[in-house]
Amino acid sequence: MHNATLAELSQALRARRVSSVELMRLFLERAQRLNGALNAFITLDAERSLAQAAAADRRIAAGQAGALTGIPIAHKDIFCCKGWLSSCGSRMLSNFVAPYDAHVVERLHQEGLVTLGKTNMDEFAMGSSTETSFYGPVRNPWDRGAVPGGSSGGSACAVAARLAPAATGTDTGGSIRQPAAHCGISGLKPTYGLVSRYGMVAFASSLDQGGPMAKSAADLAWLLTAMAGFDPRDSTSLERPAQDYTRELEAPLQGRRIGLPKEYFGAGLDADVRRAVEGAIDRYRALGCEPVDISLPNTRLCIPVYYVLAPAEASSNLARYDGVRYGFRAPEYADLDELYRKTRAQGFGAEVKRRILVGTYVLSHGYYDAYYLKAQKLRRLIAQDFARAFERCDLILGPTAPSVAFDLGAKRDDPVQMYLSDIYTVSVNLAGLPGLSIPCGFGAGGRPVGLQMVGNYFQEARMLNAAHQYQLVTDWHLRMPEDCR
Amino acid sequence: MPLTPADVQRIARLARIELAEGELAQALAQLNGIFALIAEMQAVDTEGIEPMSHAQDLLLRLRPDRAAQADQRAEFQAIAPAVESGLYLVPKVIE
Numbered sequence: 314m315h316n317a318t319l320a321e322l323s324q325a326l327r328a329r330r331v332s333s334v335e336l337m338r339l340f341l342e343r344a345q346r347l348n349g350a351l352n353a354f355i356t357l358d359a360e361r362s363l364a365q366a367a368a369a370d371r372r373i374a375a376g377q378a379g380a381l382t383g384i385p386i387a388h389k390d391i392f393c394c395k396g397w398l399s400s401c402g403s404r405m406l407s408n409f410v411a412p413y414d415a416h417v418v419e420r421l422h423q424e425g426l427v428t429l430g431k432t433n434m435d436e437f438a439m440g441s442s443t444e445t446s447f448y449g450p451v452r453n454p455w456d457r458g459a460v461p462g463g464s465s466g467g468s469a470c471a472v473a474a475r476l477a478p479a480a481t482g483t484d485t486g487g488s489i490r491q492p493a494a495h496c497g498i499s500g501l502k503p504t505y506g507l508v509s510r511y512g513m514v515a516f517a518s519s520l521d522q523g524g525p526m527a528k529s530a531a532d533l534a535w536l537l538t539a540m541a542g543f544d545p546r547d548s549t550s551l552e553r554p555a556q557d558y559t560r561e562l563e564a565p566l567q568g569r570r571i572g573l574p575k576e577y578f579g580a581g582l583d584a585d586v587r588r589a590v591e592g593a594i595d596r597y598r599a600l601g602c603e604p605v606d607i608s609l610p611n612t613r614l615c616i617p618v619y620y621v622l623a624p625a626e627a628s629s630n631l632a633r634y635d636g637v638r639y640g641f642r643a644p645e646y647a648d649l650d651e652l653y654r655k656t657r658a659q660g661f662g663a664e665v666k667r668r669i670l671v672g673t674y675v676l677s678h679g680y681y682d683a684y685y686l687k688a689q690k691l692r693r694l695i696a697q698d699f700a701r702a703f704e705r706c707d708l709i710l711g712p713t714a715p716s717v718a719f720d721l722g723a724k725r726d727d728p729v730q731m732y733l734s735d736i737y738t739v740s741v742n743l744a745g746l747p748g749l750s751i752p753c754g755f756g757a758g759g760r761p762v763g764l765q766m767v768g769n770y771f772q773e774a775r776m777l778n779a780a781h782q783y784q785l786v787t788d789w790h791l792r793m794p795e796d797c798r
Numbered sequence: 799m800p801l802t803p804a805d806v807q808r809i810a811r812l813a814r815i816e817l818a819e820g821e822l823a824q825a826l827a828q829l830n831g832i833f834a835l836i837a838e839m840q841a842v843d844t845e846g847i848e849p850m851s852h853a854q855d856l857l858l859r860l861r862p863d864r865a866a867q868a869d870q871r872a873e874f875q876a877i878a879p880a881v882e883s884g885l886y887l888v889p890k891v892i893e
Contacts, residue, residue, distance in 0.1 A: 412873040505853035519852050548858060617836045628813065635814070637886055642879035649889045650814070658816035666815055670806070670825065671832055673813040687839055689849035694842075696850060729831045745853020770854075 314339055315475040316793065319384060319532045322478060326373060326383040333373070333383030333427055337366040340385050340429055344476040347797060351452045353470040355390050356398050356431040365427040372425055381539060382425025387477040389468050390431040391438055392523070393512040394418050401514045402434040402446040402464075405634050405641045405660035415512025416544045417481060417523050424539040429477050433467030436662045437631065438488055438516045440464050441734050444725050445664045452721070453495060454794040455760055459718040462492030468526045469496035474797040479527040479536055483513060485520045486619055487713075487738025490750035493526055494713035494763020497752045499780065499790060500526040501533045504770050505745035506551035508537075509544030517626035518549070520619075520742040529790050530751060530780035534559040537773060553771070561778040567601035569779065572706030576612035577737055583716045585756030590712045593753035593764045593783065597710065600782055605706045609698040612740060614691050619739040620732055621675050621688035627665075628672025634660060667728060696744040703769045708779055712737055713763035717756040737765060747773050751780045752789040761789075800830045 314322075314331065325331045341359050348354050362385070369383040393399045393411035395418075400406045414422065422428070435445045443451040443466025451466040453459040454474040461470045465482030469492035472480050482489040484502035493500030501524045508523045515521060525536035537558045544550045573594065578587065594604060636642035636656030643655035661669070675684035702709060715736055724731040741748040746767055753764035764783075768776040784790050806826050810817045817825060871884065880887035 408877075410877060412870065412877065545859070545861065549852070549854070551854065614839060614842065617839045620832065621836055621839070632814075636879060637888055638874070639877045639879075646889065649891050651816075652889055653814040654816040657814055658818075661815070667825070667828060667832070669813050669815065670809050670829060674801075674805075674809045674829075677809065677812060683840070684836070686849055687844060689851055690844035690847040691839055691842060693847055693850035694844075696853075728828055729835050732832075732835065743853075 315343060317478070318529060319381065319478060319527065319535050322384050323380050327378065333366040333369040334363060336383065337362050337385050337427060337429065340477055344430060344471070347474055347476060350457065351454060351470050351474060352433055352449055353451055353467045353474065353476060354387070354430045355400060355402070355433050355448045355467070358397065358430065361396065362427060362429055369425050369427050379424045381535060384426050384478055385429040386421060386426045387429045387432050387468060387471050387480040388418060389465050389480065389482050390434055391483050391514045392418050392481055394428055394431065397428070397431055399431065400447070401438070402436040402448060403661065403665070404447045407447060407641060409640050413512060416509035416546065417540050418512065420542065421539055426539070432465070432471055432480060435464035435466070436665050437514065437627070438464040438483055438485055439627070439664050439668055441487070441491060441731050442719070442724065443467060443492070444721070445662055447662060450721060453718050453760070454797050455497060456718070456758055458720055459758070459760055460495065460721055462495035462714070462718060464488040464492070465526065466492045469493055469498055469500070472496070472498045472526055472528060473794065475793055479525065479532060481523060482526045483521060483523045484742065485516050486623060486742050487735045489524050489526060490713050490738050490748055490763065490765060491735065493750040494765070495718035495761065497761030497789065497792065498526060498528055499530050499533055499749065499751045500524065501537060501749040501773070501777070502741065502747060503537065503541060503773055504747045506549050507541045507773070509542070509547040509550045511544055511546040515630040517623040518630060519626060520623060522742070529784055530749070530777050531559070531562055533749070534562060534777040534781070556774065558774050558777055561774045562781045564778050565601065566597070566779055566782050569602045569708065570605050570706040571597055571602045572605050572607035572702050572709040574607050574609045574612070574702070574709060574711055576609050577711035581715050581736065582712060583756065586712050586714070586716060586762050589754030589756060589762035590764055594710060596783060596786060600786070607702045607705055607709070609702060609740065611691065611695045611698050615695060615740040615743060616732055616736060618688045618691045618695065619735070619743060620671070621684050622692065624668040624672035625675050625685050626672070628669045628676065631665070631669055636660070664728070692743050695740055699744045699746060699767070708776060709767040711765050713750040713765040714738070717758065717760035717762060741767050746770060747776060749776055749780060751783065753787070754789060801826060801833065
C-alpha cells in the first residue's frame with residue numbers, strides 16, 4: 314500500500330477497501346520507524362493526524378468525499394498549519410505554533426487530504442542540502458551518507474522512503490526540483506503566482522513558489538489541481554480560472570519539439586548525469602518528440618544574479634524576526650537594540666546570517682545600483698533567453714543538477730560550491746516559469762538522477778502530460794530504496 | 799574590491815545581527831568569496847535594459863477599504879515572547 318499511486322489510494326478509500334485511519338496508521342508507523350535514521354520529519358503528531366483521518370472517514374461515509382479525501386500528505390515546515398509547530402527549520406521559529414493555516418494547507422484540507430506531519434528543511438529554505446536545519450541534517454534514503462538535496466529535503470526524503478504518499482515543497486531557486494532529483498521522486502515548481510503563498514514563510518518574494526512533490530507526474534497533476542487557485546490574501550496570486558491538471562495526461566507526444574540548451578550540457582556536468590539525461594532524451598525521441606538545439610546564452614549569469622536578488626529580498630523579509638511579536642527571544646539583553654542583535658545572532662544559523670549580510674550590503678547606500686539594480690536588469694536578459702527559446706520549442710529538457718547527490722558535509726563550509734549546484738534551476742525562478750524534475754536513472758554510487766523539464770508560462774498540464782508519458786514507458790519512478798522496505 | 803572587517807561590522811550593525819570576534823574573520827572570508835562569484839555580473843553591458851522586479855507584470859489589486867479580517871489579537875498574542883494588558887513588551891526606550 315505504501316507504493317500505491319494517489320489514484321489507487323483514492324479508489325481503495327472510496328471502495329472502502331481501506332480507511333483513512335488505517336492508511337494514516339500505516340504511514341505513521343513507517344515514519345516513526347525510519348525517522349530516527351533519516352530525520353525527514355521535524356514534527357509527527359499521531360493523535361492530531363489520526364483525528365483528521367477519522368474526520369476524513371466520516372466525510373467518505375457521508376458521501377461528501379473529493380477525489381483525494383483521506384489521503385495523507387506531509388507539509389514542509391515552511392507552511393503554517395494551525396496548531397502545529399511551524400519552525401521553518403529555524404531556532405528563530407522553534408516555538409512558533411501557527412495560529413492559522415496557509416492557503417495551500419487550507420485548500421488541501423478542504424479537499425480532504427490529511428496532515429501526516431511537518432518535514433525537515435534547510436533553515437528558512439536557504440540551502441541545497443538540508444544541512445542547515447536547526448533540527449539536524451536529513452539523510453538521502455538511497456545512500457545515508459549523501460545529502461537529500463534542499464531545501465525541501467525532508468519532503469523529498471519522506472516521499473522517496475515511502476513515509477508519505479505525497480508532500481508539499483517550496484522552490485525559490487530549485488528547492489523542489491533539486492531534492493526531487495537527488496531522492497529519485499517527481500516534483501513540480503508551478504508558474505510564479507499560480508499557488509498562493511499566504512501562510513508560507515517568505516524567503517525571496519519575487520521568486521518563491523509552492524508546489525507538489527510525489528512519486529509520479531500523474532500524482533503531481535492531482536495535487537496541483539487541489540493546490541492551485543486564486544487567493545486575494547497573496548498580492549502576487551494570479552486571477553485565473555481553476556483547471557484540471559490531469560486533463561492532458563494521456564495525450565500523445567507526437568511532434569512535440571523539445572529544446573536542448575547547449576549551456577546545460579557543457580563543462581561542469583558530470584558524465585553519469587549526462588548519460589542518464591541523454592538516455593531520457595532518446596526515450597522522448599522514441600515517443601515522437603523532435604529534439605531542437607537551443608541556446609540560453611546568459612546561463613552563466615544566473616547564479617550571480619540569483620545570489621544578489623534572493624539575499625536582498627531575504628534580508629528585507631527576515632527583518633521581521635526581532636524577538637518582539639513571536640518566535641525566539643534572546644534570554645539576556647540590556648536594551649532594545651541589544652534585544653534585536655542578540656535575538657537575531659542566536660536565533661538564526663550561519664547560512665541565514667550570511668545571506669542577510671549579503672542582502673543588507675547589496676541594498677545599502679552606494680551599492681544598490683551596482684548590485685541590486687544591475688541584477689534586476691540581467692534578470693530581464695535571462696527571461697528573454699527563455700522567451701526566444703520557446704519560439705523554437707514546446708518544452709526544454711536538461712539535467713536538474715550537475716551531479717548526483719553529494720556526500721553529507723562535502724559542501725557545508727563552502728557556500729560558493731553549494732551555490733554552484735543550483736546552476737540549472739535558478740534561471741527558471743528568475744524567469745518565473747514552471748519547472749519539474751522526474752527521475753531518469755541512477756549515477757555514481759547508485760544515487761538517482763533527475764531530468765528537468767521547463768515549460769512556458771502556465772504550461773503545467775502539457776508538462777505533466779510529457780512527464781507522465783515518459784513514466785508510462787520507464788520505471789525509474791517506481792524504484793524505491795532497498796533498506797526502506 | 800574586497801570587503802574589509804569594518805565593512806562587515808557596518809553591515810552586521812545595519813542588519814541588527816551581533817557578530818562575535820571569532821565569527822568576523824570567517825564571515826569576511828565567506829562574504830568575499832560570494833562577492834567574487836557575483837562580480838561576473840559587472841562585465842555585462844546593461845545600458846538601456848529595463849530592470850525586472852517581478853516574474854509577471856502584475857498590477858497591484860485594489861480592494862474596498864473595509865475591515866475584512868476577524869479580530870485574532872488573543873491568538874496572536876498568545877505566542878508572543880512578552881505581553882501585558884494586550885501590549886507587546888520591549889525594553890524601555892524612553893526615559
